[in-house]
Amino acid sequence: MPTLDETTPSAVQAGPSAVLELMWLMHFIEAGHEHQGAFASLEPLRHRFGPELTRLRGDGMPQYSTELVVLGHRSGTLLDLDLDRFFARIEEAMTDRSRIPSLLTESPAELQIARARLENLGADVEFRKRYIRLLTDLWSAVAEEWAQQGRPAVIAEARRWARALDEGTPFRQLLETASLWPTRPELDAIADTAAAKGKLILTPCWFGGKIHVVELDGAVYAGRGVRHREPSYKKVAADISASIKALADPTRLAILLRLAREPASVSEVARQFKLAQPTVSAHVQMLREAGLIIERSVGRSAKLSASEEGLRRLFAKTEESLLWMFRA
Numbered sequence: 001m002p003t004l005d006e007t008t009p010s011a012v013q014a015g016p017s018a019v020l021e022l023m024w025l026m027h028f029i030e031a032g033h034e035h036q037g038a039f040a041s042l043e044p045l046r047h048r049f050g051p052e053l054t055r056l057r058g059d060g061m062p063q064y065s066t067e068l069v070v071l072g073h074r075s076g077t078l079l080d081l082d083l084d085r086f087f088a089r090i091e092e093a094m095t096d097r098s099r100i101p102s103l104l105t106e107s108p109a110e111l112q113i114a115r116a117r118l119e120n121l122g123a124d125v126e127f128r129k130r131y132i133r134l135l136t137d138l139w140s141a142v143a144e145e146w147a148q149q150g151r152p153a154v155i156a157e158a159r160r161w162a163r164a165l166d167e168g169t170p171f172r173q174l175l176e177t178a179s180l181w182p183t184r185p186e187l188d189a190i191a192d193t194a195a196a197k198g199k200l201i202l203t204p205c206w207f208g209g210k211i212h213v214v215e216l217d218g219a220v221y222a223g224r225g226v227r228h229r230e231p232s233y234k235k236v237a238a239d240i241s242a243s244i245k246a247l248a249d250p251t252r253l254a255i256l257l258r259l260a261r262e263p264a265s266v267s268e269v270a271r272q273f274k275l276a277q278p279t280v281s282a283h284v285q286m287l288r289e290a291g292l293i294i295e296r297s298v299g300r301s302a303k304l305s306a307s308e309e310g311l312r313r314l315f316a317k318t319e320e321s322l323l324w325m326f327r328a
Helices: 018-029 037-057 066-075 084-094 108-123 125-166 186-196 233-247 250-261 266-273 277-289 308-327
Strands: 012-014 200-202 212-216 219-223 293-298 301-306
Touching (some): 018 066, 018 125, 037 125, 066 212, 084 108, 108 125, 186 200, 233 277, 233 308, 301 308
């Protein structure tokens, strides 16, 4: 079963989760209102599956499915891109009698509901069968959309987030929020602690809403929906233009190509290109800001060389930004 590699150079990781996609679907089908706008496509699912799910659980806590996340955690499938392994292992996860994870992000009432549901799933065979059947039917109803649109989109977004994290972008900026949950500031502290320990995983979701955050024995999964906003074409275009601006000037590009062949000082480049030294310095500064120049001290002078890794990174970022718009 393919999964996205959980290991990235950043202390914060990024990866899609089909289990969290299913959690969001369960959230939306139990809504007590009509879905409109970008969420209108979920309205038939709400009518088809929502009443059955509410009757099945019958505990007065609609739009809450953390027990599903616990099952994904127990089955080791939380970062799978599809649910084949999850469904193959779900009954074993339901009958697992080990303690439930810490769930520090849940309120006392939510924790009580999650614990009761997991106990019922473990003890009641009929309840377990109905629950599994509803989940499989719900996922089957969205399987085509997930395969053709959702899966490629969240993979692309996770890669974009991973690159941004490696470049130092704060994780809250990627989640587009100053606080994970304004009325519960303790969630920010929990996420920051997980990030410091390398246990914060950002999970973009195709079927997701504004924000989700759940803690499981020290690991925190936080993410948001990525499909329900109109992309800002001007912003994407501006970002791409800024990325490739360093290569837009023929003289500057020629300097980079020269430095790709052999390191040189600013004065050596100026002599070779018959340019004023301040002009070369200005070009070098722009190349340096784009991550395309490496500078090393050699005696009393500085030698410049082109960064092959920086050039690959710039083109990869530009390509992904352009292709992401085709998937948006």
